[in-house]
Amino acid sequence: MLDGDELVTNDVDLDAVEGIDAVGHRIVHGGTEFVEPVVIDDDIVRRLEALADLAPLHQPKSLRGLEVVGKALPGVPAVACFDTAFHAHIPAAAATYALPREWRRRWNLRRFGFHGLSHAYASRRAAELVGVPVDGLRVVTCHLGAGASLAAVLSGVSVDTTMGFTPLDGLVMATRSGSVDPGLILWLQEHMGMGPSELGSALEYRSGLVGLAGTGDMKAVLEAEATGDEDARLAVEVYLHRLRGEIAAMAAALGGLDVLVFTGGVGERSAPIRARAADGLGFLGIGVDRVRNAAPELDAEISSDGAVVSTFVVAAREDLEIARGVRSALALE
Numbered sequence: 001m002l003d004g005d006e007l008v009t010n011d012v013d014l015d016a017v018e019g020i021d022a023v024g025h026r027i028v029h030g031g032t033e034f035v036e037p038v039v040i041d042d043d044i045v046r047r048l049e050a051l052a053d054l055a056p057l058h059q060p061k062s063l064r065g066l067e068v069v070g071k072a073l074p075g076v077p078a079v080a081c082f083d084t085a086f087h088a089h090i091p092a093a094a095a096t097y098a099l100p101r102e103w104r105r106r107w108n109l110r111r112f113g114f115h116g117l118s119h120a121y122a123s124r125r126a127a128e129l130v131g132v133p134v135d136g137l138r139v140v141t142c143h144l145g146a147g148a149s150l151a152a153v154l155s156g157v158s159v160d161t162t163m164g165f166t167p168l169d170g171l172v173m174a175t176r177s178g179s180v181d182p183g184l185i186l187w188l189q190e191h192m193g194m195g196p197s198e199l200g201s202a203l204e205y206r207s208g209l210v211g212l213a214g215t216g217d218m219k220a221v222l223e224a225e226a227t228g229d230e231d232a233r234l235a236v237e238v239y240l241h242r243l244r245g246e247i248a249a250m251a252a253a254l255g256g257l258d259v260l261v262f263t264g265g266v267g268e269r270s271a272p273i274r275a276r277a278a279d280g281l282g283f284l285g286i287g288v289d290r291v292r293n294a295a296p297e298l299d300a301e302i303s304s305d306g307a308v309v310s311t312f313v314v315a316a317r318e319d320l321e322i323a324r325g326v327r328s329a330l331a332l333e
């Protein structure tokens with residue numbers, strides 16, 4: 001099982017790997033068509049290529065992974081597992097943009113959401129850790145890494161998320177802006193003469209923490225903040241302001257909150273971000289114990305005594321979710 005992103009950026013000697021029964025590929029964007037894992041063939045690849053411009057940071061690398069692994073293992077079945085699939089059935093109220101009807105119908109303009117493999121695993125793992133049935137359980141999963149998004153998960157099903165039509169929407173990320181007033185983009189186009197390529201590059205690669213503090217590494221930003229760096233201080237405050245607000249919005253979509261989950265590189269490793277996010281969410285019943293949070297084991301609870309909401313740090317295991325999807329798709333095949 002190989003992630004297309006990792007395959008392209010690291011040396012992988014497939015000839016040295018024995019006993020491969022199937023390959024699972026993480027594909028970021030499945031559009032409106034791919035809402036379940038699917039066995040890959042030439043027609044599937046062509047349809048995925050048509051979606052590449054919707055996730056330019058990831059989709060081309062993943063498609064390259066399909067090509068390389070397909071040539072190396074021509075007789076081994078390959079399955080595409082989609083980050084958008086977990087959010088494919090969020091309610092219409094959460095998925096629909098208030099745009100002209102003809103636009104929405106002609107081009108399938110809607111909120112897709114991403115990081116679905118991570119959110120699906122984290123929410124299911126949280127239910128296991130709490131030790132209660134998933135039915136009726138209200139979970140907000142916080143996938144915080146270079147890319148970042150939240151999901152509101154009710155009874156194991158996504159009902160809302162922070163990313164939208166592309167992975168640019170929502171939270172402040174390492175290099176991506178998160179939500180920006182579309183009027184601001186129109187102003188830059190009209191008054192500054194910026195074209196789509198320039199704007200797209202800036203929003204994807206030169207915004208977020210990089211735009212605010214000069215680095216997308218949250219650890220480095222926190223260290224700079226501790227030395228009194230004002231840009232770093234502002235970057236952390238902006239990051240946390242958006243994070244707290246979106247957690248509250250996800251809780252509202254659920255009608256309350258039972259479990260809060262932190263996962264992803266920042267979610268798993270940054271105790272200060274977890275603690276400072278929780279500090280502003282006491283009104284939801286969230287509380288984090290300082291000792292438990294300081295150096296938690298993964299898949300462990302960090303809630304303070306008496307907190308209404310159970311808070312966990314869960315290891316991101318998209319690989320296990322992909323393996324689950326591979327088994328499902330091959331069983332149907």
